[in-house]
Amino acid sequence: MGRKALYTKIYNQLRYQILSGELAIGSPLPPERKLAMQLGVSRNTIVRAYAELEAEGIIASRMGSGRYVEALTPAPAPARIDWHYHTLGTLAPAPSHMAELLGVTDKYPDIINFAHGDGGKHTLESSGFPDYVKSTAEQLHSYYFTSVQGLPELREHLVSWMDMEQISSPEQVVITSGSQEGLYLIASLLARPGDLVLTEMPTYFGSLQLFQSLGMQVVPVPMDAEGLRVDVLERILSHCRPRFLYTVPTYHNPTGWTMSAIRRKQLLALSEKYGLPIVEDDAYRHLHLDKEPPPALKALDHSGHVVYLNTFSxxxxxxxxxxxxxxxRKLAQLLTRMKELSITTNTLGQLALAAYLRNGALRPHLENARLQYSEQAAIMESHLDRFSPLGIRYERPKGGFYFWVSLPEEINPRKLMARCLERGVSFTCGDMFLLREAEQPYIRLCFTHERSEKIDRGMKIIAEVLQQGKELQL
Incomplete structure (x- = not known):
């Protein structure tokens, strides 16, 4: 391997460790000579790799004490309105992964879609919910505004559905236009441009796009199979004061991992110790494939530091x-004042949902959906098992929508994604869930969107593409 390729490989390895949070903010990097000896390369190779990382602004030298991992600054906001580039105020540019993902089916309407994170048309068809929409649409009052905070009856049903002693009143619930609007309202209320916010890494790309677009500095915290690494989090909190932590502790997107009960208690203890607000995104809680997950962070929250976020999406x-x-109640009131800027959430949908919950239709729908998802996951898993001789690795998720798949070192995930797209199969590349594009070995496959027969066909296509080997190498 040539000198240039060697320094590039070391640069990419260090860069991924930083972007994934494995090397946390404030962590010291090994001295050049020491790292060169550990890796069996020349000191000049390490010098070049460090220089690239410094130029990118993700490490910095401190006089007399070496190099350290820096907080990753957001893209700079424009100084004035520039209509040519259509950027406005403090809205900083960020990767358009959401637009890219949602645009796949517009461009390729017949694609086998393992990219979208949703339950698919087949579960909606069996839910009975469209009948509630039709009957609600016949009611004249469904076409007018309702409370800015949300339809009172729906909020009452949600208090009962969540069944948490910490949320005892509909006055503590704010209805939003999906969880993304909820996260936008929370982030805008808790932080300002330039503030530090924490998130596990990898994480839901919609949250990264939101935080970066608002000019916030995102500090990654690494994960393992038990969830967010609270030991690393405590080291971060010992020398910086972020405004909040965003986490998906249950059936995490994209890894599928669930934070253990012990970690949840440790995280809440850190929140109390450092006064750290926690934004808990609990979108996948009721989508377990076998046993139910540990209680939500909010259900264990005795300090009021946890802000709970969920969605019917x-x-x-x-x-x-x-x-x-x-x-x-105080935070709910403030969020409602902010929500006034968008007036309200659609009344028709809220009324239909209230009727659906009033009649107890959600629980049997979810029981049926979980059975369907278990069958679909088993089909996808059977194919992934057959991929193992090719160097594919994965852990079976216990709930949620996704398989987080590790590719062989020599396979380029984006080349694989592009080649599969040509063959009529889409999925998401792992670096969409990092702060910046990086060489990394993961892809995310959604097993819930497509029916079983399409999962079978799509996985066979991925297998055929993987067999091409050299054409997919880095």
């Missing part, structure tokens, strides 16, 4: 665009 269908935030 995963429970029913994404186009419904109805989610909710549950928090202490």
């Amino acid at each position: 995963k429970l029913l269908f994404p186009g419904l665009r109805i989610g909710w935030v549950a928090a202490n």
